[in-house]
Amino acid sequence: MVGKRVVAQALAKGFSVNAFGRNVEDLIDKDNRDEHLSAIKGYVFDETDVYKAVKNADAVISILGGAFDGTDKSRSLGIKNIIKQMEKAGVKRIVALGGMGVLNANAGHYVMDTPEYPEQYKAVGQEHLLAYLFLQASSLDWTFVCPPSILKEEGNHQYTTSEDYLPQPNYDEIAVGDLSEFILTELTQKKYVRHRVGISRL
Secondary structure, eight states: OHHHHHHHHHHHTTOOEEEEETTGGGGSSTTTOOTTEEEEEOOTTOHHHHHHHHTTOSOEEEOOOOOSSSOOOHHHHHHHHHHHHHHHHTOOEEEEEOOGGGSEEETTEEGGGSTTSOGGGHHHHHHHHHHHHHHHTSSSEEEEEEOSEEESSOOOSOEEEEESBOOSSOOSEEEHHHHHHHHHHHHHHOTTTTEEEEEEEO
8 A cells, every 4th residue: 555655656657666675566557657666576584686786776665564473574684684685785775664563662762662551462463563763773864653543544745754763643544645755855855864754643
């Protein structure tokens, strides 16, 4: 849902996009066909596939999904490989999608460490945490966007963001259209380089 929307909005802004993924056909359906869009089918764990995809890119947007039970390591080991291949290719800028559980609740504690954090999201939260730690240890100019529940809506361009913490006010929701808009804006404006970002609708 997020990846497809990011591709569509990037094309609308005039970017040239290399869409990479195992199910890349989902990103190049009739709605997204464009002369500025190239589809690259590959696997996020394959070093050669990822290197070819990021080589000569100006920047990378990483939208990695998978199961929520912690068995799927795409979010953590996938971003680890992306980082490795970006460093090898000399590509510095990445905006990656995480989850709100890895934002700070207070000094020394993440949101997912708090008693009110839903138990069913803790496993995927650990995957996001590993991804964040890999980014933090890298030499990249990274931004880790950590949304709450993502609504399948266009959005209204009314949202708030914050550095490393939950935004205030926080309504625990963000429209996919607004989330995608922020990701693309942050890619070029670089307001939150080497930081996590909390985001919420207004």
